Amino acid sequence: DAMVIQNPRYQVTQFGKPVTLSCSQTLNHNVMYWYQQKSSQAPKLLFHYYDKDFNNEADTPDNFQSRRPNTSFCFLDIRSPGLGDAAMYLCATSTDGYEQYFGPGTRLTVT
Amino acid sequence: RKEVEQDPGPFNVPEGATVAFNCTYSNSASQSFFWYRQDCRKEPKLLMSVYSSGNEDGRFTAQLNRASQYISLLIRDSKLSDSATYLCVVKGGYGNKLVFGAGTILRVKS
Numbered sequence: 303d304a305m306v307i308q309n310p311r312y313q314v315t316q317f318g319k320p321v322t323l324s325c326s327q328t329l330n331h332n333v334m335y336w337y338q339q340k341s342s343q344a345p346k347l348l349f350h351y352y353d354k355d356f357n358n359e360a361d362t363p364d365n366f367q368s369r370r371p372n373t374s375f376c377f378l379d380i381r382s383p384g385l386g387d388a389a390m391y392l393c394a395t396s397t398d399g400y401e402q403y404f405g406p407g408t409r410l411t412v413t
Numbered sequence: 414r415k416e417v418e419q420d421p422g423p424f425n426v427p428e429g430a431t432v433a434f435n436c437t438y439s440n441s442a443s444q445s446f447f448w449y450r451q452d453c454r455k456e457p458k459l460l461m462s463v464y465s466s467g468n469e470d471g472r473f474t475a476q477l478n479r480a481s482q483y484i485s486l487l488i489r490d491s492k493l494s495d496s497a498t499y500l501c502v503v504k505g506g507y508g509n510k511l512v513f514g515a516g517t518i519l520r521v522k523s
Contacts (some may be wrong), residue, residue: 314421332496342515342516343515344417344500344513344514344515344516345457345513347498347511348509350510390454392456392457397491399504401459401462402459403458404458405456406455406456407456408460409454
């Protein structure tokens with residue numbers, strides 16, 4: 303029973319073409335996170351929602367945006383993907399910032 | 414200096430071996446510590462939390478040394494299925510977020 307679901311699992315987009323990645327959860331957790339992970343690197347936190355409060359990391363490029371229309375769903379929008387944005391994008395959830403549960407990730411390729 | 418540092422490995426060990434990983438963290442205010450396991454092209458999964466008194470879960474033992482700011486993971490009787498990347502994770506630093514190390518690669522061979 304998947305608890306954190308990410309769609310699509312694989313996404314190919316063209317340079318500069320906007321793309322949206324989605325995450326949904328059945329855990330009713332109040333915190334949702336988006337991480338970027340490049341090959342052989344640690345997951346890097348982009349931003350998170352604590353309930354409806356959006357928290358952006360200082361070094362997250364403006365090219366990355368997020369929306370959380372309700373508790374269950376969270377979206378990552380990349381407005382103009384560059385080649386350097388090719389990575390695995392991981393969504394995670396938690397209750398009040400405790401143990402985080404990760405989704406399977408979306409692997410983004412930029413051509 | 415990175416907030417969480419790990420030896421990237423890879424550690425190549427035979428089945429049945431005992432292997433240990435260390436991790437150091439820079440923020441003395443960190444409050445919680447974890448080991449996550451990540452298989453190739455998969456998401457990280459929590460392996461175990463790390464407590465000051467040390468804790469054990471089957472073949473896995475984790476220890477925390479606050480004075481020296483390092484965390485260790487010991488795997489006994491390694492199995493082929495233990496092959497993965499092990500991520501050291503620290504919480505409670507700046508912004509009370511999870512900070513991940515880059516991971517240590519373990520390869521267990523028959």
